[in-house]
Amino acid sequence: MGSVDPERDTQARDVYEHVRLGDFDALRSSMTDAANANTTDEQLQSMREYAALDTPSETRVLSWQWNTTSDLSAYEVVHEYDHQQKVVQFSALMVRQGEGPWLVERVHINHFSPAEAALTAFTLQGKTPLHYGVLALAVLAPLFCLFTAVVAGWRRRWVWMIVSLFGVGQLTLNWATGAAEFHVAQFALLGAGYAKGPGALDPWIILVALPIPALLFWLFRGWRPKKPKAGKVSGADHPTAATPD
Incomplete structure (x- = not known):
C-alpha cells in the first residue's frame, strides 16, 4: 500500500488547523469554487465546534486513498487527533485538475470522548466466558502446533511437521463487543493471531484457527517411531556360510 503522500498529509493537517482555529478565510482560499459555493459560514462554525481549541497531543494517519483519471486527481486523508477532552477524526478530500494546484473539495469531522475510546x-475485566475461552485458545493453539511440529520432525514425519503448523477454519472475536464469527474456508499459520486498526475506536480482533492437522497427528499416532521398511535387514541377520577348508 505504500505510505501517505507527505504533501497531501501536510495539506490535510493544515486544513484541520484552519478549522480548529477558526481561520475560515485561509480555509476558503484552499477550497474549490464548488466547495466554497456549497459551504456556509454557519457550517464552518459548526465544524469548528466539533474540533478542540487545545493543540492535539498526538496525530495519527488512519487511512488515505488516491484516485486519478485523465484530467482529475483526488486524494483523501483521514487523521485522528488526541485532545485533552476529546478525540477528533477529520478527513479532507483534495482534488486537482490537470497540473493545477491541489484544492480542498470536501471535509468531514467527527469526535468522541476518551471514555468512548476506552471501551475498545x-x-x-468484565468479559464473558467466551472471551476467556477464545483468548486461552489463541495462546494454546500456537504452542500446540509448534510442539506437534517438533515431535513430527523428531520422528522424521516431514509432511506432518509442515501441516501441523497450520490451523483450519477461523474464529474471529471482537474483544469490545463480544461478537464472534466463524469462517470455514480459512487457513492460518500457527492457528492464532490478532488485529487492531490504527483508530482509537478500532477494536481488538482475536483470530483463532482450529489446530486440526496437529490433532490428527496425535489421533493417528504419528508420534510413534516409523517401522523399518521391508527388505532392509542388517547383515547380522544373515550368517554367512562357512567356507570349506
Whole structure:
C-alpha cells in the first residue's frame, strides 16, 4: 500500500488547523469554487465546534486513498487527533485538475470522548466466558502446533511437521463487543493471531484457527517411531556360510 503522500498529509493537517482555529478565510482560499459555493459560514462554525481549541497531543494517519483519471486527481486523508477532552477524526478530500494546484473539495469531522475510546481497549475485566475461552485458545493453539511440529520432525514425519503448523477454519472475536464469527474456508499459520486498526475506536480482533492437522497427528499416532521398511535387514541377520577348508 505504500505510505501517505507527505504533501497531501501536510495539506490535510493544515486544513484541520484552519478549522480548529477558526481561520475560515485561509480555509476558503484552499477550497474549490464548488466547495466554497456549497459551504456556509454557519457550517464552518459548526465544524469548528466539533474540533478542540487545545493543540492535539498526538496525530495519527488512519487511512488515505488516491484516485486519478485523465484530467482529475483526488486524494483523501483521514487523521485522528488526541485532545485533552476529546478525540477528533477529520478527513479532507483534495482534488486537482490537470497540473493545477491541489484544492480542498470536501471535509468531514467527527469526535468522541476518551471514555468512548476506552471501551475498545484490551482489558480482562468484565468479559464473558467466551472471551476467556477464545483468548486461552489463541495462546494454546500456537504452542500446540509448534510442539506437534517438533515431535513430527523428531520422528522424521516431514509432511506432518509442515501441516501441523497450520490451523483450519477461523474464529474471529471482537474483544469490545463480544461478537464472534466463524469462517470455514480459512487457513492460518500457527492457528492464532490478532488485529487492531490504527483508530482509537478500532477494536481488538482475536483470530483463532482450529489446530486440526496437529490433532490428527496425535489421533493417528504419528508420534510413534516409523517401522523399518521391508527388505532392509542388517547383515547380522544373515550368517554367512562357512567356507570349506
